[in-house]
Amino acid sequence: MSRKVREGFVEVYGAEPEGVWAAPGRVNLIGEHTDYNDGFVMPLALPHTVHAAVSRRDDGVLRLHSADVPGAAYQLRLDELTPGADGGWAAYPSGVVWALREAGLPIGGADVQISSTVPTGAGLSSSAALEVATALALSELYELGLSRPWLARLCQRAENDFVGMPCGIMDQMASACCTEGHVLHLDTRDLTQRQVPFDLSAEGLRMLVVDTRVKHTLADGAYAGRRRACEAGARALEVSALRDVAHEELDAALARLDARLDDPEVRGCVRHIVTENRRVEETIALLDAGETRAVGAVLTAGHASLRDDFRVSCEELDLVVDTALAAGALGARMTGGGFGGSAIVLAEETQTEKIAEAVTSAFEAGGHLVPQVFEAVPSAGARRL
Numbered sequence: 001m002s003r004k005v006r007e008g009f010v011e012v013y014g015a016e017p018e019g020v021w022a023a024p025g026r027v028n029l030i031g032e033h034t035d036y037n038d039g040f041v042m043p044l045a046l047p048h049t050v051h052a053a054v055s056r057r058d059d060g061v062l063r064l065h066s067a068d069v070p071g072a073a074y075q076l077r078l079d080e081l082t083p084g085a086d087g088g089w090a091a092y093p094s095g096v097v098w099a100l101r102e103a104g105l106p107i108g109g110a111d112v113q114i115s116s117t118v119p120t121g122a123g124l125s126s127s128a129a130l131e132v133a134t135a136l137a138l139s140e141l142y143e144l145g146l147s148r149p150w151l152a153r154l155c156q157r158a159e160n161d162f163v164g165m166p167c168g169i170m171d172q173m174a175s176a177c178c179t180e181g182h183v184l185h186l187d188t189r190d191l192t193q194r195q196v197p198f199d200l201s202a203e204g205l206r207m208l209v210v211d212t213r214v215k216h217t218l219a220d221g222a223y224a225g226r227r228r229a230c231e232a233g234a235r236a237l238e239v240s241a242l243r244d245v246a247h248e249e250l251d252a253a254l255a256r257l258d259a260r261l262d263d264p265e266v267r268g269c270v271r272h273i274v275t276e277n278r279r280v281e282e283t284i285a286l287l288d289a290g291e292t293r294a295v296g297a298v299l300t301a302g303h304a305s306l307r308d309d310f311r312v313s314c315e316e317l318d319l320v321v322d323t324a325l326a327a328g329a330l331g332a333r334m335t336g337g338g339f340g341g342s343a344i345v346l347a348e349e350t351q352t353e354k355i356a357e358a359v360t361s362a363f364e365a366g367g368h369l370v371p372q373v374f375e376a377v378p379s380a381g382a383r384r385l
Contacts (some may be wrong), residue, residue, distance in 0.1 A: 001051050001115060002385045008067045009053035009113035017113065018054035018141060018198045019364075023133035023154055023382035024049045025118035026125045026174035027344055028335050029183050029198075029295075031280040033310060035168025037230050038189040040280040043170055044198060044378040045178035046209075049128040050116040051385075052093075054137040057109030062097055064090045067115040078109060083162045089114075092135040094126050095162030099154045100135070105144050109237050117370070121215035123336025127163075128171035131155035132382045133183035136176070138383060148176040148381075149191045167337075178381040185284055189243060192323045196287055198378050203292055205330075206352045207344055210359055211372040212316040214340030223337050226269060226310065233270040233317055242273040250274050265311075270311040276302060296331025296346045303333030303343075312338025316368055320345070320359055327351070327358035344376065 002020050009017040024045040028111075032042035057063075065073035066089060074090045081098040085091070093112055100107050112134065118126040135155050139146040146154070152172035159165045159172075169188050176183050182195040200207055234242050236257055245253050250271065257267055279298050286294045303321050307313040317334040320343040324332040332345040347355050356373045363371050 005051040005053045005115040018055040020385045021137040022049040023129045035170035035188040038243040039277045041170045043174035044183040048118040052133040053113040095158030099158040122211040123341025125171040132175040138268045180380045185218045207376040213369040219372040247278040269307040298329035299333040323362040327355045
């Protein structure tokens with residue numbers, strides 16, 4: 001891949017790049033929609049990456065080209081970058097440049113060539129990988145000295161304020177900070193993190209990712225609507241974020257919420273966030289105790305909450321979970337923002353082929369697109385190649 005993106009850079013721009021950087025997509029083991037509620041998440045990086053070949057410019061021009069999208073290179077002036085402009089995929093790297101400049105960091109311009117193996121629209125954070133690869137390249141080329149958390153924050157601002165997607169910080173932190181063979185336990189309030197060993201193969205286990213091929217478009221308002229409901233719940237409960245509602249106080253909090261709002265959507269969102277934070281704590285405790293198989297039941301409970309309380313699942317995601325469990329999986333749940341995308345399945349190594357075949361057969365019988373199934377291997381975060 002590194003050679004491919006270098007050759008593409010030379011073909012488009014007529015010179016060798018100054019370097020090549022890679023940033024991975026991610027799956028989230030547990031902790032869904034908790035990041036913009038100051039809660040806890042547990043993502044791991046995938047071997048699927050965005051590669052960026054980059055060189056500096058000194059004329060205030062940004063040129064962007066993707067080997068994966070037909071068309072000529074975008075050419076943009078840095079002083080004309082405008083939040084909300086419809087730039088397609090190019091909005092993400094150009095948003096990073098805008099965010100760096102808004103932070104007062106000296107960026108003179110760049111030529112960028114992109115190539116990616118992260119499936120788009122699958123809930124595997126292809127946009128964050130694109131942002132982080134671009135930001136790390138510019139940080140190193142322009143000697144900005146950005147720490148990984150700061151880099152992730154700037155990438156989040158690019159997506160929030162430039163692209164217009166009100167995402168939390170999890171995806172950017174996962175792409176920037178995950179390490180090989182580990183899952184990242186992240187407190188999204190203060191960005192404290194712990195790398196938790198996650199060697200499934202040593203225990204005879206595997207985790208599958210099932211891309212339903214139902215493309216989700218999170219910037220279309222549904223995601224933002226869930227975020228607004230969470231914020232409304234926090235205001236009604238007089239807390240700064242739903243992370244501050246203790247699980248032990250959930251019933252009392254829901255009673256107060258019903259008295260003040262009487263809004264079933266807000267109630268469901270509050271219940272999901274509070275119970276999901278508890279599920280992250282349960283997962284950490286199980287992994288620390290070496291009881292990895294027991295994590296399966298926590299994953300399945302998380303899917304039920306996302307389906308019934310948060311209401312971000314869909315027919316195809318539910319079909320993956322139900323079929324995998326019936327075929328012997330230890331646990332399964334949708335992962336990512338929802339409304340399509342992917343599910344994860346925790347299973348004994350000896351059962352994975354049977355489960356994958358059962359899911360594929362169920363999709364074919366239901367008239368759905370054939371899903372893409374692959375193993376989730378905890379991989380390295382962003383790096384220069």
